[in-house]
Amino acid sequence: MVTGQERKDMNRFLQLRFLGLGMLLTVAIAACQRPANSPKATSEISSTSDSCQTVVHALGETEICGQPQRTIALGPYVLEPLVALDVQPIGFADHMAFGPETYDNPSEQIPYIGERITNQPANVGVAFTPSIEAIAKAQPDLIIGTEFNAQQYETLSKIAPTLLLEYYDIEGSLRIIAKAVGRSDAAEQLIAETEQKVISTREAFSDFASANSKALLLFSNPPQLSISKDDQELCHILMKDLGFQLVS
Secondary structure, X not given: OOOHHHHHHHHHHHHHEOOOOOEOOHHHHHHOXXXXXXXXXXXXXXXXXXXXXXXXXXXXXXXXXXOOOOEEEEOHHHHXXXXXXXXXXXXXXXXXXXXXXXXXXXXXXXXXXXXXXXXXXXXXXXXXXXXXXXXXXXXXXXXXEEHHHHHHHHHHHHHOXXXXXXXXXXXXXXXXXXXXXXXXXXXXXXXXXXXXXXXXXXXXXXXXXXXXXXXXXEEEEOXXXXXXXXXXXXXXXXXXXXXXXXXX
């Protein structure tokens, strides 16, 4: 039988598992489906000197020198690992085409993740089609987006070093961000802690998952409620890790 504490731990775990790395799950539901015609690439990092490093990412190679202090996050997928690594962005682009010029009350203005934002990042538009003008005005020294920002990559790179991440490469993306901002040790700790949470939560819910093994996973894409079918989706990975069989 699942105790009250175990259920509380499960709820907390689900909040922190979206990226599989101690980050929020709920905000990912609307973004679980991978947009069509997106490029794929393996991300990796190679060091060139003590002060500079070359980061190989979804759109090429980017040299980053020193430790960035003014980072812009293009989308919740990027914002989550940043705040999990205790890095506060100076600019943020959400998936929704509205919001204040500055997120002066992020706990109310940024769903789910905002309570972990301690500064007031500028609103730089929509994640996949950000405002180049707003980004330039913020004067970043690092811009992080996803492969879905491919069309803006060349322009963004002229403003500041830009990294575009493979959307489903969860651990790889965290490690790249951590290396770029000098938080590699923290990233490895998050990975290890999350894997342990998966194991302990799966054990705690083993009886429930055995008795209710088949699960239907839905996601909201207003005005529709759709069935999630892609095995690569982050939500699929979590549910399978917890012992459920997904049906569609």
